[in-house]
Amino acid sequence: MNNERENEMSETKTNSLASIAAARTPGTTAMGVGLEARSVHAWFGQKHVLSDISLDFYAGTVTALIGPSGCGKSTFIRILNRMHEFIPSAAMAGEVLLDGKDVYRAGVDVTKIRLGIGMVFQKPNPFPSMTIKENVLSGLKLAQIKINNADELLEDCLVRAGLWSEVKDRLDQYGGTLSGGQQQRLCIARSLAVKPQVLLMDEPCSALDPGSTLRIEETIRDLSKTMTIVIVTHNMQQAARVSDYTGFFLSDGGPGELVEAAPTSHIFSNPKDKRTEDYVTGRFG
Amino acid sequence: MSTLTDNMPKEPLVPNKLSTPKPIKPWKATPKQLLPDFLGAIVAVVTSLVVVAFSPMAGILGFILTFIVISIITAASISGIRQDRKAAANSVSTMVIYFLAAFVLLPVVSIIFEIIRKGAPGLSFGIFFDDMSVTASDAPLSEGGLLHALVGSLYVVVLATIVSIPIGILTALYLTEVKGRAAGTVRFFVQAMSGVPSIVAGLFIYAVWMISLGGTYTTAAGSLALAILMIPTVARTAEEVLKLIPTDLREAGLALGATQWKTVALVVIPAARSGLITAVILGTARVAGETAPLLLTIGGNDAMNWNPLSGNNSALPFYVWKNFGLGTETGADRAWTGIFVLMVVVMIFFSIARVLGNKKG
Amino acid sequence: MHDQPVSILENPVNPVPTKVPEPREITTEPRLSDRVFRTVVSSGGFISLVVLGLISLFLLYEGLNIFRSEGLSFITSFEWVAESIENGTEASYGIGAMLYGTLVIGFIGLFFGFPLALGAALFLSYYAPEWLKKPMVLVIDIMAAIPSIVFGLWGYFVLMPQAEEWARLINKYLGFIPIFSMPGDFYTRSPFIAGLVLAVMIIPIITSISREVFAQTPLDRIQAAYALGATRWSMIRAVVIPYGKGGVIGGAMLGLGRAIGETVAVYTVLNLVYDIRPEIFLSAGGSVASLIVNKFGEATPPELKALMAAGFVLFIVTLAVNFLANAIINRTARQG
Ligand SMILES: Nc1ncnc2c1ncn2[C@@H]1O[C@H](COP(=O)(O)OP(=O)(O)OP(=O)(O)O)[C@@H](O)[C@H]1O
Numbered sequence: 001m002n003n004e005r006e007n008e009m010s011e012t013k014t015n016s017l018a019s020i021a022a023a024r025t026p027g028t029t030a031m032g033v034g035l036e037a038r039s040v041h042a043w044f045g046q047k048h049v050l051s052d053i054s055l056d057f058y059a060g061t062v063t064a065l066i067g068p069s070g071c072g073k074s075t076f077i078r079i080l081n082r083m084h085e086f087i088p089s090a091a092m093a094g095e096v097l098l099d100g101k102d103v104y105r106a107g108v109d110v111t112k113i114r115l116g117i118g119m120v121f122q123k124p125n126p127f128p129s130m131t132i133k134e135n136v137l138s139g140l141k142l143a144q145i146k147i148n149n150a151d152e153l154l155e156d157c158l159v160r161a162g163l164w165s166e167v168k169d170r171l172d173q174y175g176g177t178l179s180g181g182q183q184q185r186l187c188i189a190r191s192l193a194v195k196p197q198v199l200l201m202d203e204p205c206s207a208l209d210p211g212s213t214l215r216i217e218e219t220i221r222d223l224s225k226t227m228t229i230v231i232v233t234h235n236m237q238q239a240a241r242v243s244d245y246t247g248f249f250l251s252d253g254g255p256g257e258l259v260e261a262a263p264t265s266h267i268f269s270n271p272k273d274k275r276t277e278d279y280v281t282g283r284f285g
Numbered sequence: 286m287s288t289l290t291d292n293m294p295k296e297p298l299v300p301n302k303l304s305t306p307k308p309i310k311p312w313k314a315t316p317k318q319l320l321p322d323f324l325g326a327i328v329a330v331v332t333s334l335v336v337v338a339f340s341p342m343a344g345i346l347g348f349i350l351t352f353i354v355i356s357i358i359t360a361a362s363i364s365g366i367r368q369d370r371k372a373a374a375n376s377v378s379t380m381v382i383y384f385l386a387a388f389v390l391l392p393v394v395s396i397i398f399e400i401i402r403k404g405a406p407g408l409s410f411g412i413f414f415d416d417m418s419v420t421a422s423d424a425p426l427s428e429g430g431l432l433h434a435l436v437g438s439l440y441v442v443v444l445a446t447i448v449s450i451p452i453g454i455l456t457a458l459y460l461t462e463v464k465g466r467a468a469g470t471v472r473f474f475v476q477a478m479s480g481v482p483s484i485v486a487g488l489f490i491y492a493v494w495m496i497s498l499g500g501t502y503t504t505a506a507g508s509l510a511l512a513i514l515m516i517p518t519v520a521r522t523a524e525e526v527l528k529l530i531p532t533d534l535r536e537a538g539l540a541l542g543a544t545q546w547k548t549v550a551l552v553v554i555p556a557a558r559s560g561l562i563t564a565v566i567l568g569t570a571r572v573a574g575e576t577a578p579l580l581l582t583i584g585g586n587d588a589m590n591w592n593p594l595s596g597n598n599s600a601l602p603f604y605v606w607k608n609f610g611l612g613t614e615t616g617a618d619r620a621w622t623g624i625f626v627l628m629v630v631v632m633i634f635f636s637i638a639r640v641l642g643n644k645k646g
Numbered sequence: 647m648h649d650q651p652v653s654i655l656e657n658p659v660n661p662v663p664t665k666v667p668e669p670r671e672i673t674t675e676p677r678l679s680d681r682v683f684r685t686v687v688s689s690g691g692f693i694s695l696v697v698l699g700l701i702s703l704f705l706l707y708e709g710l711n712i713f714r715s716e717g718l719s720f721i722t723s724f725e726w727v728a729e730s731i732e733n734g735t736e737a738s739y740g741i742g743a744m745l746y747g748t749l750v751i752g753f754i755g756l757f758f759g760f761p762l763a764l765g766a767a768l769f770l771s772y773y774a775p776e777w778l779k780k781p782m783v784l785v786i787d788i789m790a791a792i793p794s795i796v797f798g799l800w801g802y803f804v805l806m807p808q809a810e811e812w813a814r815l816i817n818k819y820l821g822f823i824p825i826f827s828m829p830g831d832f833y834t835r836s837p838f839i840a841g842l843v844l845a846v847m848i849i850p851i852i853t854s855i856s857r858e859v860f861a862q863t864p865l866d867r868i869q870a871a872y873a874l875g876a877t878r879w880s881m882i883r884a885v886v887i888p889y890g891k892g893g894v895i896g897g898a899m900l901g902l903g904r905a906i907g908e909t910v911a912v913y914t915v916l917n918l919v920y921d922i923r924p925e926i927f928l929s930a931g932g933s934v935a936s937l938i939v940n941k942f943g944e945a946t947p948p949e950l951k952a953l954m955a956a957g958f959v960l961f962i963v964t965l966a967v968n969f970l971a972n973a974i975i976n977r978t979a980r981q982g
């Protein structure tokens with residue numbers, strides 16, 4: 001599956017923007033633009049909460065989104081995999097391109113979009129009525145995908161989520177019996193089983209202890225070799241540790257805007273915008 | 286250096302900032318996307334009509350059954366062809382659930398329609414000013430009336446309410462304010478009590494009032510039977526209402542040095558007042574139409590009885606029951622008119638409860 | 647001179663074990679007004695318990711002689727004959743057929759009512775457009791407020807003619823199955839029709855309990871399912887049903903409890919026959935509650951006692967069903 005993915009990616013490399021990015025990304029194996037947000041706006045009812053966000057997420061990299069509470073980071077990443085529309089008052093404008101095609105185009109099968117763009121939530125939420133094994137494979141059942149090497153896939157996902165050694169002897173226990181950090185890695189494994197191209201994570205470590213956080217960060221680094229990862233975090237060190245790119249969001253009371261987006265080292269050592277500098281050095285936020 | 290950040294879309298490729306775009310909901314189906322569904326529906330209707338015309342399935346029932354089957358097949362094939370098996374399963378279940386929901390509404394619509402169709406013709410001013418004491422049971426509907434039943438219903442319901450208000454509200458206060466050790470048990474039994482069959486309440490009152498105390502049929506006995514059915518409704522609704530009163534309010538009262546009694550009486554109950562009234566009216570709506578317990582306790586009467594403590598009495602449900610039981614055409618007509626009046630009464634209580642219940646505070 | 651300060655200094659060094667004090671008992675002496683208040687409220691709170699106790703006591707006491715004389719056959723025998731001096735018959739009271747009939751119509755009611763109610767609850771929770779939700783909830787609430795006598799008359803005059811036709815159709819095509827077979831053309835007032843009326847009557851309670859349970863389904867699990875590419879239906883199957891199963895079953899049991907205790911509506915559309923018949927379309931059924939109304943009017947004093955005994959059995963059965971249902975629902979409500 002990875003080979004296939006890479007082939008696809010190398011084809012898109014001809015895309016000029018992607019090739020620039022690949023050339024300019026130090027220390028990462030960029031494989032083209034995985035996901036692009038184009039002039040995205042968001043509303044809840046009449047309230048304009050996100051204004052004109054355009055941001056590329058390169059395949060094979062980790063992009064961190066940082067910014068003060070309420071500036072619209074969660075709203076933004078929920079727009080990326082079409083979870084935004086579950087809020088009745090929600091509306092949006094702009095485009096989100098996956099492999100160059102708008103995920104909001106008319107007639108698209110939204111469940112396929114969500115299969116391609118997985119999501120890990122803030123609070124670990126394994127399905128309590130399912131065992132560890134069933135949890136990992138639940139995405140296949142939900143999307144009615146038939147496979148014949150379920151056990152291989154199970155092991156592969158758990159290994160990649162960094163959980164295999166801890167649960168390999170208790171695959172038939174319920175998901176709720178794991179610790180919080182293990183549950184979160186189980187949720188990551190669950191997202192991996194449907195082979196998404198992109199994985200969105202909304203503060204995946206904010207409910208976890210430092211040890212589990214480190215394990216998940218390792219997992220993120222490993223995963224980024226083969227997929228596009230977007231992570232929202234309030235933890236500057238985390239952003240610095242795991243991400244290749246960082247986007248800084250800010251709202252001055254009005255809709256949230258993308259103040260600056262650049263390779264992570266630049267954001268933390270040499271930001272262009274004064275507000276970014278103030279935020280990453282802890283002067284406000 | 287600068288090229289690096291330039292690449293990142295800080296300055297977006299698409300020139301804008303000139304105007305904010307309009308909010309849209311791209312996930313809402315457009316008319317064009319709905320077209321296949323719409324065509325599918327038409328196909329389903331036409332096919333069903335054809336099938337019904339050329340097969341033993343006949344009449345409305347046949348059409349409905351055929352229509353359901355064909356719509357489900359159509360829905361499954363449309364989404365199956367346009368998307369995949371998963372989408373087909375989703376469409377089938379959606380269709381099934383829509384049909385189930387529609388069938389739930391059907392009987393209510395039918396009941397209301399029939400009540401109006403069969404009950405309204407018998408309505409006249411006269412029936413509210415006359416009883417059946419001097420009217421033969423097979424006399425036309427223009428003679429006699431149901432005033433005695435209306436008054437009887439008013440009596441039993443008001444008396445039942447007077448009995449159940451204190452008990453129901455005290456029970457709710459016990460569960461939310463005193464929170465005694467037995468609160469869990471009491472709550473469980475109150476829940477169970479709301480499942481007591483109404484006929485059993487009637488039998489119980491008969492056993493106590495008539496057999497053990499040697500009494501006779503009276504309005505009061507009937508209202509006691511209704512009170513048994515009303516108490517749990519009042520208690521449970523009132524408990525829900527009192528639970529909504531924030532704890533802060535109680536603590537504010539207590540912190541001012543008030544006793545619990547004063548806090549409850551002067552802070553909690555006034556704050557919950559309209560909710561508590563709703564609770565009582567909901568209970569009233571529940572018992573106003575009860576028939577079975579009255580059959581065993583109030584005895585029935587064709588004339589007015591103003592004394593609740595002695596003598597038989599009638600009530601609207603009793604009046605309906607009696608006239609239906611006659612088995613004659615006029616009897617049935619009177620019964621439907623009685624039902625019309627009864628439903629109006631119940632709906633009045635029901636609407637008051639809803640209006641009060643929706644008004645917060 | 648020297649010793650004195652040393653000994654003073656030594657004292658704190660000596661490991662005198664620090665005594666962990668007993669927790670103090672906090673006593674509040676409530677004012678008289680509060681004591682009165684709490685006593686009054688508590689006694690009010692216990693009245694429901696007392697009433698339930700009294701109901702079972704009185705009915706048991708009145709029916710005791712019958713239970714003694716009839717023994718177990720009160721429940722198992724099908725015969726209900728009042729003693730008559732003129733005819734020289736001896737009394738024999740058994741509610742077996744009525745109990746069986748009650749269960750039959752209760753289950754027919756559930757068979758039709760449960761899927762409809764579940765469908766309506768799912769529709770309201772996950773499918774209905776916003777503008778439709780409120781009016782539909784209103785209609786279902788109205789349904790719950792309709793008195794049983796109204797259902798009875800509607801069932802008799804409106805539903806029964808229709809249902810007889812349906813029964814004829816089913817009999818025509820599936821008559822080889824025993825429960826759909828018919829010995830003759832006696833389709834009126836059958837258990838099938840009574841069951842249909844009960845189905846309509848229990849829909850509101852099952853719908854509203856299911857809706858309450860569905861509303862508590864944790865949102866994060868629903869979102870997790872959607873984020874994994876679930877359709878609405880696969881999300882419901884994977885998240886909503888496992889979470890709400892218990893509550894929905896409890897709601898169905900509350901509906902069954904209501905069906906078992908229903909009197910007037912059933913009596914209007916059911917022909918009571920003291921026999922157990924397998925055919926559900928046949929004009930012959932049973933219902934304990936209807937038996938009581940049926941026999942009450944002209945009951946002899948001993949027969950009245952037998953009716954009290956029947957009432958006691960009915961009371962215990964519905965109480966048990968309700969206890970069980972509420973226990974299941976409460977457990978579901980508390981789960982994580
Ligand atoms: N369901 C909703 N209805 C209305 N407004 C909402 C809703 N969800 C979020 N908002 C508003 O949208 C804005 C952005 O919220 P969002 O959750 O995206 O912020 P965030 O950056 O993720 O914050 P945090 O870091 O605290 O998670 C906030 O002003 C919030 O109040």
Ligand SMILES: [Mg+2]
Binds near residue numbers: 074075202
């Ligand atoms: Mg957030």
